[in-house]
Amino acid sequence: MSALLGHDPDYLRRLGAADTAREIAQQPAVWRQIGRMTAESCAATAAFLKPLFDRPDLRVVLTGAGTSAYVGEVLAPSLRRRLGRRVDAVATTDIVADPLACFAEDVPTLLVSFARSGDSPESVTAPELASQVLTECWHLVVTCNEQGRLASRHADGSALRVLLPEAANDRGFAMTSSFTGMVLAGLLTLGGPDEALVERLATAAEQVLATGPGAAADLAARGYSRIVYLGSGTLHGVARESALKVLELTAGHAVALAESALGFRHGPKSVVNEQTLVVSYESNDPYTSQYDRDMVAELLRLVPERNLVTVTAQAGQPASGNVWGLPGIADVDDAALALPAVICAQLIGLHFSLALGRTPDNPFPGGEVNRVVQGAIMHPLPPTPARASG
Structure with a gap:
């Protein structure tokens, strides 16, 4: 059996590290898959994005929670330069907590949602709130889980979905190939295949x-x-x-x-x-x-x-x-x-x-922290007065 990151795979399995190690090691192969995938879908992607990018007042918001929020933070500066327009990274946790502040300007907005599972409460609620408080809002979903609630709720053709290869849906606790996969997919989808x-x-x-x-x-x-x-x-x-x-x-x-x-x-x-x-x-x-x-x-x-x-x-x-x-x-x-x-x-x-003697695939065996966030209650947003457009 070949070595995995310099270790025997059975050794890593005994230490509770096999999934994490495999998912770190697989990233070059996953990236090549994403490169081919985005090249093959570039015509459909352009058909969705071009009418939006033709609007000079379009705001692009990159959103996610935790590691998925950092996807947006990595991409936003580069995309501002490439697209020559406003691109903001705003975490779903901030949108859910105060949507009227995050979308204080009622301007045409493309909300780009990044999520590994798409099943955390904030991942599902943030796009709903954006559509609720904005007059014009379009959705681009980049996710590793086609079966997740985020992907399922945007499967009717009104949104653009970018579904990463199955391998990118990390089984380990920490996001590794899912993070780099979503960064790459976001970069190639919004900036062009390469x-x-x-x-x-x-x-x-x-x-x-x-x-x-x-x-x-x-x-x-x-x-x-x-x-x-x-x-x-x-x-x-x-x-x-x-x-x-x-x-x-x-x-x-x-x-x-x-x-x-x-x-x-x-x-x-x-x-x-x-x-x-x-x-x-x-x-x-x-x-x-x-x-x-x-x-x-x-x-x-x-x-x-x-x-x-x-x-x-x-x-x-x-x-x-x-x-x-x-x-x-x-x-x-x-x-x-x-x-x-x-x-x-x-x-x-x-x-x-x-x-440190931890188990990387599941560092919290007692469930103190979960792979898919649990326990957050989503509270309905009260009706808000009509706002003047930005």
Whole structure:
């Protein structure tokens, strides 16, 4: 039986890590499937989107909860530049809690809903509230679960559904291939198909998967109690997702924080001590990356060099020492860079979980936190007065 991320699959199964490890490892193959799928459906996608994008006043809102919300945070900056229009990332949890604030402007809106299962209460309720409070609202659903309530409620042809390959519907607790799959599907659906780019990203990811497990295991063996992820612009969303992976996979036994390079100086840097690992994502944008490098230089004066890892496409080699390289993609947009970059965090989260004696596939066997969120009561929105359009 072939090794899985450098481990015997039976060994990982005994540790309760086989699903998570497999889903991390399968990502290049899943991305290639998504690349082909979006290319094959581009005519139908264009027929739905072009009339909307022809409207200069259209607002695009990217929404989801938890990891699915970070999909929108990664995509929004890139799509603003590509589309030359307003694109906002707004979590479903914010929409449900205060829909009139999230949609204060009654303007034509395309709501793009990202969800792994599509069965969490907020995933289902947020699109309903958007349609309730907006005069004109269209729906694009990107999900890994065709049988979920979100996909089922938008199956009548009035919305555009992007259904990811079945493999992307992760069985493990933490979202891994579902996250990168939805980022890629959103990027290619809204920004245009690009199979050549997908192949480059998949190749870079395969090199990270070849060298990253050993580097991640080495970090986990050092006994860090805190991890900080730093990322600027688009990569701030990647940093937030990375921190969440550590919290989820270790069941909160390793504390994780995410910040931007500039924002880190404004108080959050207080978390750094000798037990802190700092992982800095370097932007591919030459202007933005200056701030990332400045922070790395500053941190090297404060912490041991071994406590600081830089993830960058500007290095020529994969994971080695304190620089984890993403070969062959030094010129891609940061939203695309996010896909192989976040695999580094997934590997770190997995190995920290194993080092702490947790079970990554189900870090909360007592049900304190669930794979599909439970317990949230959706309250009906009272009737609201008619609003003037924006």
